[in-house]
Amino acid sequence: MSTISLQTEPYSTSLKAIRGSFLDFIEDPFFVPDELESARYIPDGLLILENGYIKELGEYEQLKDKYAAIPITAYPDCLIMPGFIDTHIHFPQTEMIAAYGEQLLEWLNKYTFPVEGKFKDKDYAQKIASFFLDELIKNGTTTALVFAAVFPQSVEAFFAEASRRNMRMISGKVMMDRNAPDFLRDTAESSYQDSKKLIQKWHKNGRLLYAVTPRFAVTSTEEQLEMARKLLEEFPDVYLHTHLSENVKEVELVAQIYPESKGYLDVYDRAGLVKEKSIFAHGLQLRDDEFQRLSEAKSAISFCPTSNLFLGSGLFKLFQAKSIENPVKVGLGTDVGGGTSFSMLQTTNEAYKIIQLQGEKLSSFKALFLATLGGAKSLCLEDKIGNFDVGKEADFIVLDLQATPLMALRNSQTPPAKTKAEIAEKAFTMMILGDDRTIRATYIAGELAYSKKNVN
DSSP, X not given: OEEEOOOOSOOOTTEEEEEEEEEEESSXXXXXXXXXXXXXXXXXXXXXXXXXXXXXXXXXXXXXXXXXXXXXXXXXXEEEEEOEEEEEXXXXXXXXXXXXXXXXXXXXXXXXXXXXXXXXXXXXXXXXXXXXXHHHXXXXXXXXXXXXXXXXXXXHHHHHHHHHTTOEEEEEOEEOOSSSOGGGOOOHHHHHHHHHHHHHHHTTSTTEEEEEEEOOGGXXXXXXXXXXXXXXXXXXXXXXXXXXXXXXXXHHHHHHHOTTSSSHHHHHHHTTOOSTTEEEEEOTTOOHHHHHHHHHHTOEEEEOHHHHHHTTOOOOOHHHHTOSSSOOEEEEOOOTTTSSOSOXXXXXXXXXXXXXXXXXXOOHHHHHHHHTHHHHHHTXXXXXXXXXXXXXXXXXXXXXXXXXXXXXXXXXXXXXXXXXXXXXXXXXXXXXXXSGGGEEEEEETTEEEXXXXXXX
């Protein structure tokens, strides 16, 4: 990284300039005839920031005179993209990532629930939240939809740490009043009261947003789901975040617990929880009519490849979700700790393989769209984040396409790429071979939040 000072006259200290190769998305590549047209690629661009927002993006040669007085931070051999958006992850599961040998229901009881019991201690929750957020930033993730634990203090700790970093984060207290250990259960009423207080304190507090978070249908009574609906009615701009149709045995158990329902999604639908700002993690076992209902409601699915493979849950039908007839909003989720990496690049790597197993192809542009603007659309935040449009919040990352010796060998051509087709090929190599080492720098609201050590 080098800084070139071109200051020739007084300039506003609120303005900053970043020079490099820029890639973002302006359309959904799943729905355009030529997916290359979905992207905006500037081989040598200049990004102008003002007070944490994007003021202008264009060709360096066209903007250099206009902003000649502003110091430029240049990344000549890197690719600059919007920050990654993780649409499903659990911060209390950070320390139990890579727990051996079980599928979903057994995994929850053996590993997850005992660990989540520790989050009754707010100091402990704050310690893990700090590590968790630093890990996200190091991996280039600037926004995430995050499960906390059942304890309100776990949410307090998470939001306090996210606020300190000025991050665009969404989280909520888990609601769980049955089929869980006594030490993790709340009640329908206490979950409503605790969630309401948290919403009033944290929702829209800086860049923070709240998600009403029943864990899944198995661990909530009808009374608790009704309280979740009540919260959505009282605070119509908060989110609903839960799990849906992840595992075959889970789906069977839901059918036993809710025999009057027409299916797993119908449990939430009858409770009034299937809405535009509802994000459902997984959706591996969904029926055709359930995809159609999610499309009608404008709800979103979080596709969590590493978790789906690690827990043996199944293969997500991405191209059914992204069908022209019944399109469903889809974002990518790491789902740590069922997921095995904080890296969205590793997540796109596994997504590619899942799609290959179904006889389809996931291009770099489609995958990186899901990790950026697709995630923003899933969270109804495309007016704030997801690409480099003027006026959006300046969360972005700097990616080193030659971060490892193997990547350098594979991408040995002199950067930057000259065309969209060339950057699409380089980006594919990056998403298959890349990980946290690929992240050269992460910017949060225009400020450098992470810079890779030992970089010249």
